[in-house]
Amino acid sequence: xxxKVPSYEGVVAAAARLSGIVAExxxxxxxxxxxxxxxxxxxxQRGGAFKYRGAYNRLAQIAPExxxxxxxxxxxxxxxxxxxRAAKLLGMxxxxxxxxxxxxxxxxGTRALGAEVIPYDRHTExxxxxxxxxxxxxxxxxxxxxxxxxxxxxQGTTGLDxxxxxxxxxxxxxxxxxxxxxxAGIALALPESAIVIAEPEGxxxxxRSLAGGAIVEVPAxxxxxxxxxxxxKRVADMTFGALKAAGATGVAVSEAEHRAAMRFAYDxxxxxxxxxxVALAALLAGKLPDDDAExxxxxxxxxxxxxxxxxxxxxxx
Amino acid sequence: xxxKVPSYEGVVAAAARLSGIVAExxxxxxxxxxxxxxxxxxxxQRGGAFKYRGAYNRLAQIAPExxxxxxxxxxxxxxxxxxxRAAKLLGMxxxxxxxxxxxxxxxxGTRALGAEVIPYDRHTExxxxxxxxxxxxxxxxxxxxxxxxxxxxxQGTTGLDxxxxxxxxxxxxxxxxxxxxxxAGIALALPESAIVIAEPEGxxxxxRSLAGGAIVEVPAxxxxxxxxxxxxKRVADMTFGALKAAGATGVAVSEAEHRAAMRFAYDxxxxxxxxxxVALAALLAGKLPDDDAExxxxxxxxxxxxxxxxxxxxxxx
Numbered sequence: 068x069x070x071k072v073p074s075y076e077g078v079v080a081a082a083a084r085l086s087g088i089v090a091e092x093x094x095x096x097x098x099x100x101x102x103x104x105x106x107x108x109x110x111x112q113r114g115g116a117f118k119y120r121g122a123y124n125r126l127a128q129i130a131p132e133x134x135x136x137x138x139x140x141x142x143x144x145x146x147x148x149x150x151x152r153a154a155k156l157l158g159m160x161x162x163x164x165x166x167x168x169x170x171x172x173x174x175x176g177t178r179a180l181g182a183e184v185i186p187y188d189r190h191t192e193x194x195x196x197x198x199x200x201x202x203x204x205x206x207x208x209x210x211x212x213x214x215x216x217x218x219x220x221x222q223g224t225t226g227l228d229x230x231x232x233x234x235x236x237x238x239x240x241x242x243x244x245x246x247x248x249x250x251a252g253i254a255l256a257l258p259e260s261a262i263v264i265a266e267p268e269g270x271x272x273x274x275r276s277l278a279g280g281a282i283v284e285v286p287a288x289x290x291x292x293x294x295x296x297x298x299x300k301r302v303a304d305m306t307f308g309a310l311k312a313a314g315a316t317g318v319a320v321s322e323a324e325h326r327a328a329m330r331f332a333y334d335x336x337x338x339x340x341x342x343x344x345v346a347l348a349a350l351l352a353g354k355l356p357d358d359d360a361e362x363x364x365x366x367x368x369x370x371x372x373x374x375x376x377x378x379x380x381x382x383x384x
Numbered sequence: 385x386x387x388k389v390p391s392y393e394g395v396v397a398a399a400a401r402l403s404g405i406v407a408e409x410x411x412x413x414x415x416x417x418x419x420x421x422x423x424x425x426x427x428x429q430r431g432g433a434f435k436y437r438g439a440y441n442r443l444a445q446i447a448p449e450x451x452x453x454x455x456x457x458x459x460x461x462x463x464x465x466x467x468x469r470a471a472k473l474l475g476m477x478x479x480x481x482x483x484x485x486x487x488x489x490x491x492x493g494t495r496a497l498g499a500e501v502i503p504y505d506r507h508t509e510x511x512x513x514x515x516x517x518x519x520x521x522x523x524x525x526x527x528x529x530x531x532x533x534x535x536x537x538x539q540g541t542t543g544l545d546x547x548x549x550x551x552x553x554x555x556x557x558x559x560x561x562x563x564x565x566x567x568a569g570i571a572l573a574l575p576e577s578a579i580v581i582a583e584p585e586g587x588x589x590x591x592r593s594l595a596g597g598a599i600v601e602v603p604a605x606x607x608x609x610x611x612x613x614x615x616x617k618r619v620a621d622m623t624f625g626a627l628k629a630a631g632a633t634g635v636a637v638s639e640a641e642h643r644a645a646m647r648f649a650y651d652x653x654x655x656x657x658x659x660x661x662v663a664l665a666a667l668l669a670g671k672l673p674d675d676d677a678e679x680x681x682x683x684x685x686x687x688x689x690x691x692x693x694x695x696x697x698x699x700x701x
Contacts, residue, residue, distance in 0.1 A: 091549075093410040095428055108428075110653045111412055172651075333693075334489075336427045336655045336686030369653030376650075377694035 274317020540569025591634020
């Protein structure tokens with residue numbers, strides 16, 4: 068493992084690299100129980116998720132002579148689309164290992180960007196092994212979805228956006244957490260803000276790791292969650308380390324709570340996917356400490372199959 | 385009628401008045417048939433539509449001594465919410481005359497802002513007469529939804545946003561049109577851009593008025609449209625005059641075309657209501673001149689009942 072760790076300076080350098088490449092997603096005010104909060108709608112990023120930031124920051128630093136062999140990634144969908152989009156822009160071939168049961172909208176989006184999609188069985192096969200084999204065969208660069216300095220620093224540019232758009236340091240930023248790339252990056256970008264990571268109940272391994280001081284994995288008997296983007300079994304030393312150093316804490320939300328958050332976001336005009344809505348859910352469900360911290364919640368993705376979104380909208384509650 | 389007409393200078397003054405009050409809605413890039421376009425997501429404005437701009441610009445200019453008597457407006461929903469929100473912020477009572485069959489989400493949104501909702505029958509009663517009577521009884525100020533200098537100038541600040549966010553003058557701006565307040569305001573704000581207004585088929589009275597050089601009304605036997613926000617029977621001399629002077633042209637889109645545009649916006653992460661999607665629909669349906677103009681489409685509102693949105697999403701096409 069490289070000695071290099073992600074840093075604030077790295078996030079700043081990434082922001083310069085991404086300028087004019089990524090969309091400036093809005094920081095929208097919203098009210099809840101009489102108080103004003105802010106929603107960073109990173110769900111409106113190109114490709115429908117923050118992942119394009121990290122992917123582009125990584126791929127743009129691949130030396131020109133290594134670009135023809137292309138890149139390989141594994142992802143349930145959003146990282147796939149981020150890598151595919153960055154590869155297309157940089158003229159590189161991309162192969163993406165995706166679960167056979169990934170949301171159709173994410174598979175279609177990845178293919179539409181010209182990437183080769185390689186399906187695998189989530190229950191019996193190892194995506195890491197498949198991706199590593201393809202990378203070895205082709206001489207392609209493997210692009211991890213979160214365990215990578217350039218990826219974490221790229222995602223962290225979301226935090227610099229928040230600072231610039233708000234015009235001051237937010238007291239608290241609440242961020243959906245799968246592998247921790249986005250939350251670790253934001254923690255580096257906003258060292259003076261309290262960082263709270265949000266996860267689905269039963270998949271709250273980062274929160275429990277932070278509470279216990281050492282990485283714990285998601286148990287094999289974890290319950291079902293519709294948050295396909297947050298089904299990471301184990302976080303990385305890198306992301307855990309950055310969040311631990313920042314004093315981050317975690318909260319877990321139920322399936323009903325993330326669905327309620329999706330409906331709340333709908334009322335604001337936003338499509339947010341299940342995993343993208345867990346930070347907003349934590350706020351709406353009253354799971355954050357009730358202090359005076361000015362709070363920004365990040366909605367991290369919008370890629371949800373229309374039928375699933377329609378079912379959430381019309382659910383009787 | 386006052387001699388005052390809306391002007392570029394008035395739009396600039398409105399922008400100063402609205403600074404810090406309205407949300408900065410994003411200008412998002414999107415691709416269609418291999419070309420890059422821009423979407424001004426005014427659907428993310430506070431209250432879910434551009435209407436807050438014009439309403440606040442109007443109400444903020446009511447003299448303090450006249451504020452206690454409040455304001456009256458009539459609206460199918462978005463103007464209602466804009467006026468209610470501005471009145472709440474300025475501490476003024478608001479009464480809104482709304483069709484009994486207005487979307488429930490718009491009625492509820494208006495009431496939630498503390499406004500008094502006065503329902504009327506769209507088919508048998510005159511909302512203008514009802515509103516005028518209430519204004520007379522209470523000494524309240526009647527706030528028209530588009531036939532008003534301050535309202536048009538407030539809506540026009542959307543155009544200044546586009547200019548600043550794009551960093552250059554767009555070649556073409558396509559705008560949904562009901563009474564023409566938004567499109568007339570944008571035409572004033574962006575005098576060097578080609579302005580195209582979009583309307584539902586059969587309700588394309590502004591387009592036909594511009595083509596013929598004089599105002600024509602929507603015929604009594606106009607077909608059904610789901611675009612509740614664009615069901616204005618007659619535009620105003622003021623809005624028609626500004627658009628005519630700008631050399632604006634019109635296009636009409638079908639119901640299927642605006643529904644397809646709603647699904648396209650969904651894929652970008654945006655909830656857009658039927659009437660808010662007609663400009664995007666015009667682009668997607670190939671109804672704009674095929675030239676090299678850099679094109680911005682305005683999506684003007686997001687207030688659509690969840691069941692209706694779900695039905696559009698799951699429609700088999």
